[in-house]
Each structure stands twice: as C-alpha cells, then as structure tokens.
Amino acid sequence: MPYSRVQSKQKAKRKRRFPIVAIAVLAVALIAAVGAYAAFVAGNGDGGASPPPVSSASSSASASAGPQPSGAAASPAESSEPAETPDSAPTSEPDDEGQGEPSDEETPAAPSPSTEAPAATPDAGTAEPSDSAPSGASVSLAFVGDILPASTVGKLIEQYGVDYPFKLAKPLLESADIAAGNLEAPITTRGTPAENKQYVFKGKPEYLAGLKNAGLDVVSLANNHTLDQGWEGLSDTMDALDDIKLKHMGSGADDKEAFEPVYIEHNGITVAYIGVSNVVPDGSWKAGPDHPGVAETYDTTRAVATVKKARELADIVVVMVHWGNERADTPKDAQFNVGHTLIDAGADLIVGSHPHVLQGFEAYKGKWIAYSLGNFVFTTKQAYSKTQDTGVLTATCTADGKCRLKFDPMYAKASQPGPMAPEQAEALLARLSKVSYGASVDSKGRITAK
Template sequence: MVMSRSESHQRQKKQRSKRLRRLVVINGILLLLIGAAAVAYLVQRGGGGDKLDAPSNGNGTTAQDGAGNGGGDAPPAPEGDAGSVPDAPSENAGASNNGGADGATNGGTDEGNAGGGTAGDAPVNAPADTPTDAPAGASPGADAGTGAAGGQSGSDSSQGSAGNGGIAGPGEDTADLSFTGDILLAASVEKLMLKNGYDYPYAKVRNFLQLSDVTAANLETPVTLRGTPAPDKQYVYKSSPDALPALVDSGIDVVNLANNHTLDQGEEGLLDTIDYLNKAKMPNMGAGKDDTEAFKPVIKEANGIRIAYLGLTRVVPVGSWKAGKDHPGLAESYDPTRAVAAIKKAKEEADVVVVMVHWGTELADKPNADQTRLGHAYIDAGADLVVGSHPHVLQGFEAYKGKWIAYSLGNFIFSGMPDKRTADTGILDAACDAGGTCSLLLHPMRAVQSQPAPLEGAEAAALLKRISGISIHASIDSNGRVQMKE
C-alpha cells in the first residue's frame, strides 16, 4: 500500500525517535563500562606497588556539553517590507492589499482590529507592526546544532550534544510535543523561498522540529490561488500551495488557523486553505466552514497518550470573520464561554488538552490582563498547556495550578521587523504524561532573513535570562528548563 507523504513522515519520525533512544542507551552503557574500567585501573595502581601515597586516585570525569560561541556576521538585509506603525488604540486606516506574492509592501504584521458581531465582544485594536527583514545580528548556528540550552543534564546530555533538540524528559510514558510561534509563508518570506527553495526556512531547525512526537505551529497566512483581499487592512497575505510540501516535510504536524490573517483572502481563501492543508495531510484547527468545525480539536496520539489541540483567537479584524452556525470563520475567544465548553469536551476525549491561542498586545514583553484572564479560564476548564502567539516577541511563562501558560512564542518564520526582539524566537518542548503533567524546555533561537537557528553561549544565556525575568511564578535555568517557583 502506498503511504501518503504525511504517513511516511510520521513513520520516519517514530523510527528516528526509536533509533535515538537506542543510541542513548548504548552510549550510556559504554560510558558506564569505560568508567568502571577507569576506576578498576586506578584502584589497581593504588594497591599494586606504584608508589602512590593515596589508596585510590580515582577522580571521576565530568562530561560537559560544549557551548560554542555562536555569532557569525549577519547577512545583508533583503528588500524591506512596509514601514512601521506603533501600537495605537485606533483602527488602522488604509489598506495595502497586495496579496503577498511580491511582498513589497505587505510584510509582517498584524493590525487585527477586533470586530464586534456578538453581544459583549469588546473591540481590540492590535496595531500594525513593521517588516523590514533587517537581521538582528544573530549567529545562524549549525544546521544540526544545539544551542547552550539544547543539551540536557544527567543521562539525557548525550541527546542534547547530538544536536537533536534534547526533548525535556523523553520516555515511553510521555508524549513529546514541540511548539513554534508564527509562521508566514508569504511576502518577503516567499521571495526567499522562491530564491533558495521552499525548505529554506527550516534548514537550521529541522532536527528540533522532527524529533518530537508531535510539532505544532501557528500558520499566519491563507493558502490559496484566488480570493478577494480583505478591505481596510494594512497587511494582507496570500501563500502558494507549493509551499506546503516543505512545511509537511519540515517536521511540523499540526497548524493553528485561528488568527487575524487566515481570512485575508475572504471566505473563499479560508476554505481553500483548509482544503489544501487537508490534501497535504496537515491537520489543522481553529477555523472551519462553521463554528462546530472551527471549535473542533485535532486529536493526536503518542505513546498511548491522546492529545487534543484546540485553536482560538482573540484577535479578529472584523466580526464577520467569526465562525457561526452556517458561516465559515474562526474560533474566537473574546467571551470564553464557547472556548471553555470546547475545552471541557476535549478533556473527555483526550488525556492532554493543548490550547493554541492568538492574543495579546504586539511588541509587549508581558501579557495583558485579557491574556492572563483567558489563560487561567482555559486551565480552570481543563487545559493542561496553553501556548500563545501574535505579539511577535517572546513573552514569559506562567505556572498556574500546576499547569503551564506560554504567553507568546513570538515570530518563528516571518518577515523581518525593525524591533530586534522580533528576531528572538525558540522551540518549546513539552514532555506530557497521561495525567496532563508537562515538563517544559525552551530552545533559544534567533531568525536571520526569516531563517531561525539555535543560539549558543552568551547569546543563548542572555535570551533565556530575559525570558525568565518576565515569567510569572516560573523561571528558566541555563539549560532552558522551565521550572515552577513560588
């Protein structure tokens, strides 16, 4: 029987994971044997007339993961996208509807003027940010390399030094999940892919994306060859379906569509997006032909653990983008009632419930009151892990009732922007057991010309320290492990 690209990809991931675990076990046994031989040799020398004063000189060796100094020169910036508009409470006027093919003016940001449409919805004005593709002076890192946070302490250290991403606490009794921030496949990113190949954005992080059982991301663009550009919207995107095979092959397994760009090409573009993703065997959530489909989770299984992925957004440009009973659109969460009901239902169907939500204030380091309120409501309803996007910068983590909220994973693959913080990114690993308890590990990265790569040495340490400093009831150690604290 001929397997689909997605099925083949999943089988390859499982085979790689099994090979890796065997390699870790074999390396551990070899290290133990070498250590035992060394101790025996030293003991023999101490008691065998070699004129050693001490009965034993057996100093244990400590293997340390090398943290090389990253930092090559940043490549020159490609053609910039349109200029920047600072955060403002007013709606954005003026549209630049260039469909995303040439990327000259429709670059990377969200204006997301949240629309009304249902009672109690408070309009939210997410201002336009600014794409210029200016690199942030980052080290691109090695293709398979792991940054300073990539290795793990103890018996898992060989996994990190092997450059495969170092999943937090992997094992047969956990589901190893990974998450990225926003992915844009239009505008200047599309130009780079047409020049360098559709697999260009993933070249230096492929191992991180492929190692885990399930990798999820926010897809910040419609995928269509037609559609009508949204009016009165400063940035309007359109991605070619030709970019999807490389997305599937990268290691990404699930995408969230609940964001403020999925209907940039109208309902026609939204339905095309879902159709193209389904044909590519890429599970997706957060949008649909009606509200039932939009709020329906994607269910994945790993090591016997069922994981439900829900997509939600609190950034909706106009009320007509919200999914209704007989109306295509997004799963919105201004009023959390519908989201809470969907989470409770998903908890009945799965061991672990993950909420991927588009929310927050662009370019803000810390979550706003709505993010905190909704994040707590999701966990109170039964969510085990909440992963946010939209601010275009990394925000901190919060430990709440033994569960985790990652407020924003920032940009992952996106048009460049003048604020250097928008180039800082990462991949979040979560090892979750059947009871919904997850341990987290953040791999610090930086994107240069829309290509994320691991950070190392002082750059990795500085980024981890910054994110730790803005976290709530949580801290991040030098290895990238996210830990709860009072």
C-alpha cells in the first residue's frame, strides 16, 4: 500500500485534536464547579437562604455547554485530579524511524486546575501540518548510471567476487539515504537471446548481491537490454531482484506493472521512482495491456499520467529515463522535450542514462535534469575512454521537492569506479559545467542554477 501524505496528515491531525478536546472539557467542568461554589457562597451571604442544590447548578452548566463525554462534568474535588484526563499530556509517540514527533506536533501538557479558561491556542485542533515530514527534514538520494553485471564485468566478478565492482564507491553510496541506478542486463540462467542485436547480455543471479551490498536500494529496468533474453529472462530478473529485496521499476508482465512507481519512505519523506525508456530496440519490447515489456516514453501520455498520479502520493517524484545517443556529449532534442514534459507534469528530478558518457545538467522551472550519468560499472575496451568518466550524483531534497545537487566524479578502471585524482576531477567538473543548461558545476561538484 503506497504511503500517502493525506493519510499522514489525517493521523497527525487526530493525534493533536483529542488532547485539545480533553483540555476544553476539563476547562468547562472547572468553570461549572466554580460557578456552583460561588452560588453557594452568595446564598449564605444573603441572610442564610438555602443554596441551590449542586446537582441543579451542574445540570445548568452542562446544558449551556452542550453534550459532554462521559465523566467530564466532575465535582470540584474530582476536577483537581489529573488522572481524570489521562490522555491530556502524552509523551510524543515514536514514528516509523523510532524518532519522536517534531516539537510543533507535540500535545500541550494539561493545565493545573484554575478558575480561568486555558490560554487560547488558535486553530490548534484544526490546523493541518504543512507536510508529512518533520519540519526541516530532508532525504539524500544517490544516483549512478549504467550497471552491467555481465559480459567482461561478469568475468571480473567470478575472479574477484561480487563486491569487486563497487568496492571503492560503496562508502559514498551507503552514505545516502536511498541509492538508485540503471540495471543494464537481464539476470537469468535461462532465456532466448534477442535477434538482430549487436550486444546481448546475460548475468547470473548471484551477481546481484554486489549491488545490494554496495547500498543500492532501487534499480530501473526500463532500458534497451532488459529483454535481451526475452520475457523469460526479464521475468527471472524481476524475481531475482525480489528475492534479495532490491526494488525495481520500469518493466512488467503488462503496462500497468511496467509503469507502476516504486515508493520509498525515509525520515517521513516519500520518494516515488518511475522508470521509462526512450530507447526500445523493437516495438514488441513495449509493455501493453496484455503484453510484457518495458515502460516506454516515445509517446509521453502514459508517463505523464504516471507522474501525475505519483505526485498525489509522494513528496518527491523521480523519473529515471533511458534516452539519447550513445557517446554524445550533449542531449538530443527528444531528451529536452521529454525531460521538460515530465517536469511540467509534476516530476522533481529527472535522471538519464544510455549515452555511456556523462552529459550536463539543466535547471528547469526550479527542478533538475541530469541528462546522462554515463556508465558506472560497465565493460571497457580502451586504456582510457570518456566512457570511464563516471560518478555519483547526490540530491538532498526536502519534502516540498526542492533539491540541492552534488556530483562526485569518479573514474572506472577495470570496471571498478573510484574517486578521481584532484586535477582530473576538476577538469571533468569544468567540462560538465560547460555543457550544462541554466546551471553551473563548481570545483567541489556542487550544481547550482544560474
């Protein structure tokens, strides 16, 4: 069941409202009791006339105040006992992360008995929280490019172990609250190889442990290699990911499953991940009502609808898109068009893959597009190539969808990405700044809008 901001707001509202009502009831009871006592004193001072029965005064006060919960109209002696309102000052309940509620959400303590009404707290029982997350809360999202646990990388894994490709990048990935990447190969021991393709990949299920151990939490399967081994291979891939509890999106047994977002909550903030591809080798790879495949975005209608739906359920909407031309330093028109369309629909962050090289960033309407994060763990054929320039993009986002971006440059040697030498990193960041749009990248990797 997807986490909903609406559900969270209703829960927080109920938690605050009941203690306020209890305080109000206690105040009415105190005023009624004091009134009865005052009437008694006044009666004795007027020549010893018999005081009105206490029950009559209590009934009058109750009638003027309207119906009250059972036990609210107590006598003066009873009203001084705080035990009569046990829920008036609870300690803050732990949330799903085991942390207390924020201070502005805590219920005020019960006042001591007094003849005065409690201090006014305007709208205390009706004000909605501005968001489901604690005030000032944020979530850090790490992203990497293409991951290929197959081919030459598979041979290296066989030789050095499943953790080998991610050994040097693991600390950075683990430091993020949620980490995501593009899984560029079917994971299966079966399948029928796709025809008329130059590169057809296939990785072993045990290789996925390396991704999980490195700190990855979610992967997109919407790309041009997901069906390299047919539906049988894709089905096995999804099952293998489920077995190790690594979330995935962008593919499915039909279009409904393929377009379904992944929702992950952290620190009270819900992030929706959507996977779509603008690179589909064959029309038969597109998921349909009764047909397995990938979520495509040649026609953005379905992707836009998915983003709009996710916008209603999540605080932050991320779309991971496979698009562009291989080894091109700059985006093509379709990337601009699709990226802008998805942000206009409600996405907060677009992260691209497929070109195998890094492309620039764009600040668009207060949101962000990373056009290509290039390869992360992939095969290499040359001693040095731009396809080995890579890195980790980290977006630190608040519940209102505002994100601060930072890119940590890395260089992949023998399919193992690691931190770049300072001079090399500075040169790469300068190049990325030059090819960005409405944005700049400084020497620390911080990405800002111009």
